[in-house]
Amino acid sequence: MRQDVEFVSEGVLLRGWLLLPEGAGPHPGVVVTGGFGGVKEVFLAHDYPQVFCDAGLAVLVYDHINCGASEGLPRRELDPIKQQRGYKDAITFLAAHPGVDAERIGIWGTSYSGGHVLAVGAADRRVRCVVSQAMTISGRDNTIARNTPAQVVDLHRRLAEDRLGQARGEPPVVVQAFADDSDTVAYMTKLPEEHRGPWRNEITLRSWEHYAEYEPAAFIERISPRPLLMIVPTGDTMTPASDALAAYERALEPKRLVTVPGDHYAVYEEQFEVTSTAARDWFLEHLGS
Numbered sequence: 001m002r003q004d005v006e007f008v009s010e011g012v013l014l015r016g017w018l019l020l021p022e023g024a025g026p027h028p029g030v031v032v033t034g035g036f037g038g039v040k041e042v043f044l045a046h047d048y049p050q051v052f053c054d055a056g057l058a059v060l061v062y063d064h065i066n067c068g069a070s071e072g073l074p075r076r077e078l079d080p081i082k083q084q085r086g087y088k089d090a091i092t093f094l095a096a097h098p099g100v101d102a103e104r105i106g107i108w109g110t111s112y113s114g115g116h117v118l119a120v121g122a123a124d125r126r127v128r129c130v131v132s133q134a135m136t137i138s139g140r141d142n143t144i145a146r147n148t149p150a151q152v153v154d155l156h157r158r159l160a161e162d163r164l165g166q167a168r169g170e171p172p173v174v175v176q177a178f179a180d181d182s183d184t185v186a187y188m189t190k191l192p193e194e195h196r197g198p199w200r201n202e203i204t205l206r207s208w209e210h211y212a213e214y215e216p217a218a219f220i221e222r223i224s225p226r227p228l229l230m231i232v233p234t235g236d237t238m239t240p241a242s243d244a245l246a247a248y249e250r251a252l253e254p255k256r257l258v259t260v261p262g263d264h265y266a267v268y269e270e271q272f273e274v275t276s277t278a279a280r281d282w283f284l285e286h287l288g289s
Contacts, residue, residue, distance in 0.1 A: 001019070001020050001022075002017050002018070002019050003017065003018050003020075004016075004017060005017065005018045005060070005062075005093070007062075007089060007090065007092075007093040008089065009065060009082075009085055009086045009088075009089035009090075010065060010072075010082055010085055010086075010089075012065050012070070012071050012072040013070065013071045014062050014063065014064075014065060014070040014071070014086055014089070014090075015062060015063060015068075015069040015070050015071075016040055016060060016061050016062025016063060016069075016070075016090075017040060017049070017060075017061050017062070018058070018059070018060050018097070019049050019050065019052075019053040019058065019059040019060075019061070020053070020058050020099055021053050021054070021055075021056045021057065021058065023056070025058070025098070025099040025100065025101070026098070026099055026100050026101040026102075027056060027057060027058040027099060027100060027101065027289075028056070028057050028058065028100075028101055028104035028105070028106070028283070028287035028288055028289065029057065029058040029059070029060065029094040029095075029097075029100040029101070029104065029105045029106070030052050030057050030058070030059050030060070030105070030106045030107065030108055030283055030287075031059075031060050031061075031087055031090045031091055031094065031105070031106075031107045031108070032048060032049050032052070032059055032060065032061040032108045032109075033061065033062060033063075033064060033083070033086070033087070033090075033109060033113045033116070034063075034064075034110070034111075034113060035110050035111030035112045035113055035114070035134075036078065036111055036112040036136075036177070036184075037067065037076065037078060037177050037199065037201075037203055038067075038111070038112075038113075038199070039063050039067060039068035039069075039196075039197045039198055039199045040061050040062060040063050040068060040069075040197070041068075041194065041195055041196065041197025041198075041199070042188075042191065042195060042196070042197070042199070043061055044194065044195045045191050045192070045195040045268075046268040046269070046272050046276075048108065048276050048279065049061045051276040051277075051279075051280050052108075052279070052280055052283060055280050055283070055284055055289060056284075056289035057280075057283055057284075057287070057289070058094065058097070058099060058100045060090050060093060060094050062086070062090060064078070064082075064083045064086055064113075065079070065082050065083065065086055066078070066079070066082075068197060068198050068199075069198070074171075074172045074204050074206075076174070076177075076200065076202055076203045076204060076207075077172065077203065077204040077206060077207055077210075078112070078203055078204075078207040078210060078211070079207070079210050080112070080115070080116060080139075080210055080211070080214045080216070081210075083112075083113070083116055084116050084119055084120050087107060087109075087113075087116055087117070087120045087124075088120060088124055091105055091107070091124065091126055091127070095126065102126075103128070104128055104287045104288060105126060105127065105128055105287075106127065106128055106129035106130065106131065106283050106286070106287050107120060107121060107127055107129075107130055107131070108131045108133070108279060108283075109131075109132055109133070109135070110132075110133040110134055110135070110267065110268075111133075111134050111135070111136065111238075111239060111264070112136050114132045114133050114134055114135025114136060114239070115132075115135050115136035115137065115139075115214065115216030115217065115239075116216060117130050117131070117132050117135075118130070118132055118135065118216045118217050118220050118223065118247075119216040119217075119218075119219070121223040121226060121228065122219040122220065122221075122222035122223050123219075123222070127226055128226060128286065128287060129226060129227050129282065129283055129286040129287055130223055130226060130227070130228045130229070131229045131231070131279045131282055131283070132228070132229070132230050132231070133230075133231040133267055133275060133279070134231065134232070134233055134236055134238075134239055134244075134264055134267050135216075135217075135230065135232075135239060135244055135247075136214065136216060136239050137216070137217045137239065137240075137243035137244055137246075137247050138214075138215055138217070138243060139210075139211040139212050139213060139214035139215065140212055140213070140214075140215065141240075141243065142211075142239065142240070143155075143208070143211065143212040145240070155208060155212075158173070158205060159205060159206065159208075159209050161173075162205050162206060172204045172205065172206060173204065173205040173206075174202050174203070174204055174205070175202065175203065175204070175205050175208075176201055176202055177201050177202055177203045177207075178201055183238065183263060183264060183265055184238075184265075185201060187265045187268075187269075188201075217247040217250075220247050220250050220251045221250055221251060221252050223251060223252070224251070224252035224253060224254070224255075225252075225253075225254070227254040227255065227256075227282070227285075227286045228251055228254070228255045228256075229255070229256050229257075229258065229278065229279065229282040230244060230247075230248050230251075230255070230256075230257050230258070231258045231259075231260070231267060231275050231278060231279065232244045232245060232248075232257065232258070232259050232260075233259075233260050233261070233262045233263060233264060233266045233267050233271065234259050234260070234261055234262075235261065235262050235263045235266070236263055236264045237263070237264070238263070238264040239264060241259075245257075256282065258274075258275070258278045260274055260275060
């Protein structure tokens with residue numbers, strides 16, 4: 001059973017879906033969110049929440065602050081710290097639900113939110129289990145790798161101009177999130193319109209400043225003793241697999257690494273059955289059913 005729900009984070013209303021399994025609770029719960037600029041409708045195409053719910057887990061999937069059906073301004077500004085706090089407030093929402101066991105709540109994230117769950121799992125002791133997939137490890141390193149030195153200098157110039165403009169009362173600068181020929185646009189274009197939902201290929205320029213400052217795996221060793229599963233596509237260059245494997249080495253037990261062939265989007269497409277099953281089984285092993 002899926003129902004529309006909402007909860008408050010950072011004084012802003014976040015909206016999503018709660019999926020409750022059949023049978024009497026309380027059930028273990030899992031918080032799920034999408035990646036960089038993603039919206040919850042994308043999960044209708046490759047439905048991790050439904051896989052988890054069918055296994056007996058209560059699942060909360062929602063749109064990040066400023067995105068999709070959730071409120072917040074500036075629209076489509078991706079602030080990873082606010083998004084992490086959204087995870088924590090989502091945990092609170094689940095913990096307060098009569099159909100959920102507050103002592104058995106896990107978190108799942110992918111791509112950008114794959115980084116979020118590493119940081120939240122290291123900090124929030126209510127988390128009992130973490131699954132991180134195709135994760136962001138270092139926004140700084142990714143920014144440097146994706147840009148020439150001249151482009152990095154130009155980005156900082158544009159960010160400074162944007163700050164001055166906003167101080168004068170001008171709206172935030174909005175930019176294209178992904179190039180027209182990128183794997184992300186190709187992936188989103190293949191989805192039926194109802195699965196793209198309110199997604200738009202744009203973000204605020206300042207989102208890139210937040211991204212370049214983001215180091216979600218800085219304290220990955222603090223996730224222990226909560227169990228950590230990392231799912232890494234070995235051909236990933238968007239959130240480099242080499243960074244993920246190095247971070248996994250720094251994580252402490254209990255942990256497990258699942259690697260799959262393919263690029264960043266292989267986890268959702270040809271490797272969906274493998275990745276969703278691995279996550280489901282990890283949650284069942286450590287949260288019960």
